[in-house]
Amino acid sequence: MRKLKNSELERLIPKEYKKSKKAPITIVLDNIRSLNNIGSIFRTADAFKIEMIMLCGITAQPPHREIQKTALGATDTVEWQYCKTQKKTISYLKENNFNIYPIEQTTKKIWLEEFSPKKEKIALVFGNEVKGVSNLFLKEAKNCIEIPQLGTKHSFNVAVSAGIVLWQVYKTMNFYK
Numbered sequence: 001m002r003k004l005k006n007s008e009l010e011r012l013i014p015k016e017y018k019k020s021k022k023a024p025i026t027i028v029l030d031n032i033r034s035l036n037n038i039g040s041i042f043r044t045a046d047a048f049k050i051e052m053i054m055l056c057g058i059t060a061q062p063p064h065r066e067i068q069k070t071a072l073g074a075t076d077t078v079e080w081q082y083c084k085t086q087k088k089t090i091s092y093l094k095e096n097n098f099n100i101y102p103i104e105q106t107t108k109k110i111w112l113e114e115f116s117p118k119k120e121k122i123a124l125v126f127g128n129e130v131k132g133v134s135n136l137f138l139k140e141a142k143n144c145i146e147i148p149q150l151g152t153k154h155s156f157n158v159a160v161s162a163g164i165v166l167w168q169v170y171k172t173m174n175f176y177k
Helices: 014-021 035-047 065-071 084-096 135-138 157-174
Strands: 023-030 050-056 080-083 099-101 123-126
Touching: 023 035, 023 084, 023 157, 035 050, 035 065, 035 084, 065 084, 065 157, 080 084, 084 135, 123 157
Parallel strands: 023 050, 023 123, 050 080, 099 123
Antiparallel strands: none
């Protein structure tokens, strides 16, 4: 066994990536304060060929050196847009027929492993590192998704949550097969 070289990975170049078919998923970053988390989520979105990232509230926007540290160029490949408020973001999502799924711990939820979207347009909402997803998104949600946790901590880092959720959705939607 040996590690593969980058030249052996058969990855798309950015120009090919931009033209390629994307998963009908939009990631919403609701008031994310850490620039490293934002960059990491861009990088994960690139890996899973997510259609778009919507940044709202205090979430910083590219280009920014601190975002680039973890995004490693993904801000150039993944489509994104910024909306100043959650209301504008929700209006966009509703006008474009997205089903909204916050990733949050709520009284009404579906466990991540039971979440099985078809090839519908979905918006996965990830909230602030301290306060979580804004109540405005919860009111508009089709359902909330919760990641099972067994230890003593009550949450995952938001970038880790995005990776976990996107991997599960990727497997469930069977989008690329």
